[in-house]
Amino acid sequence: MNIYRESQSRNGLTKEQIRRTLWQGLEGRKLNKVLMISPDFTRLHSNGGFITNACYHFLRAQGCQVEVLIAQGTHEDISEEQFREMYGDIPYDMMIPHRWREDTVVIGEVPEEYLKEITGGLWTQSLAVEVNRKVLDPSYDLILSVGQVVPHEVIGMANHSKNIFVGVGGRQIINKSHMLGAVLGLEQIMGKDHSPVRQAFDYALKHFLKEVPLVFVLTVTTADGEEICTHGLYIGDERAVLEEAIAKSQEKNIRFLDKEIQKCVVYLDPREFQSTWVGNKAVYRTRMAMADGGELLILAPGVHCFGEDKTNDEIIRRYGYCGRKRVLELFEREELLKENMGAAAHLIHGSSDGRFTVTYAVKEISKEEIESVYFQAVDYDEAVRRYDVSRLKEGGNRMEDGEEIYFVRNPALGLWAAKKA
CATH class of the missing domain: 3.40.50.11440 (LarA, N-terminal domain)
Structure with a gap:
């Protein structure tokens, strides 16, 4: 029944x-x-x-x-x-x-x-x-x-x-x-x-x-x-x-948007998101709405590692989110990726394939480490001073200086796509 x-x-x-x-x-x-x-x-x-x-x-x-x-x-x-x-x-x-x-x-x-x-x-x-x-x-x-x-x-x-x-x-x-x-x-x-x-x-x-x-x-x-x-x-x-x-x-x-997003700001609740392994939902769930050349800024105060276990963390650090084409090339010759297909898939999912930039704002991973896995990095405190999540509303926001952003409070709860997609 x-x-x-x-x-x-x-x-x-x-x-x-x-x-x-x-x-x-x-x-x-x-x-x-x-x-x-x-x-x-x-x-x-x-x-x-x-x-x-x-x-x-x-x-x-x-x-x-x-x-x-x-x-x-x-x-x-x-x-x-x-x-x-x-x-x-x-x-x-x-x-x-x-x-x-x-x-x-x-x-x-x-x-x-x-x-x-x-x-x-x-x-x-x-x-x-x-x-x-x-x-x-x-x-x-x-x-x-x-x-x-x-x-x-x-x-x-x-x-x-x-x-x-x-x-x-x-x-x-x-x-x-x-x-x-x-x-x-x-x-x-x-x-x-x-x-x-x-x-x-x-x-x-x-x-x-x-x-x-x-x-x-x-x-x-x-x-x-x-x-x-x-x-x-x-x-x-x-x-x-x-x-x-x-x-x-x-x-x-599923949110179908009338136009593509030039700048998207995503907040990751530190209770739920403590690694890029989970936090990259910010990438997966918004990519169909992102404009070519756009910017995805991920405010991630709880993210302190890449993988959810030692093996996957090491794989991400070794290869990084280098794009679908590159990961598939590496997959053909790297036994570590063949033995850990889920991690290889995660590297593909977590990349924008060069269509838009992905910038992480974190507290506990260095700028050098973030950049080593093919993301950009900004200081967390500086980022949240400009993008105060307590004041932003879900969806479109216009900042005091006229900048337009699209804010997502929890990427795990949806999918965002431009209507043309």
Whole structure:
């Protein structure tokens, strides 16, 4: 049974409406043990924290054992402080971190013939499908996958099967799926359903997890400052729940602009964005709106490293965001990139390919380090004196000296594109 709940109110669904919709999806089930696959802190504004907390307490009140597996993909572990901020009073020891290089098992393979067909011959390697071992644990009566549907640079629209095959997926499927997306090109994927990456994940879900008691709980949200607005909640085990959520997200999370942006200023909340690995959403999500020769200024007070782990950080430092063409050339001969396709894909995604400049304003990485990875750098304090994020409004702003800028408060919540794109 699929359950949809949408709101036409500018404030979205109330907490009580969300709770009642969740209860509707859970009532009548005989459950002794449940695994919740829930978003990490980089998805703070998914409302997945509140939803997980509400389900946890409902299930516990029925005498059910509940565990929370964090769908962190390649991201850093969620700290106890972050967990409490996002998930409230769920005990921290109920949380299970996902180790994408260690905790997974291969459950099948998307064949090369199928991938060749859906990519028009651009990709011919098979795709080994890996998931966290807990997904296959028969002791769970139900696995609830909680997450946000929003435009995404690798798969087109995030969540659903991506929460499984990337969020709690393994090295091979994460690396190859990200490289597949990079080879196809961001502009061909972002904001769309049925991308080749999505089709590959749909294939894997249908063929290799059909016996798993998996139910998806999907949200579509926006945020005005700290307030999360949940426009829709979609619960079910069929693809139709994803399609309904995608339609709502395309309505709420994609901004089509009448003209290209000459100067874009993006703010990265230091709680969510601590690396360029995550912070480059500022690049991915605005590039379809940026004018050739324009400037993207990223105000990133919390960014203190490049990669989310040591290996990826070293790869970024070694090769930098040198552009799609250069990365593909390096990929052909550098074993380090072949062994870490996800990192190679990230280097492609994070570059503007020379169309516009990308300037980072950070506190804890030196100007020389920023410039060594092919970005420009400015002093953070100087930048925020001119571009005071507390005074800028989302969208177009005219500065006192007449400069026009476009301000994005949270790039993770949308996609910006000029209408001509």
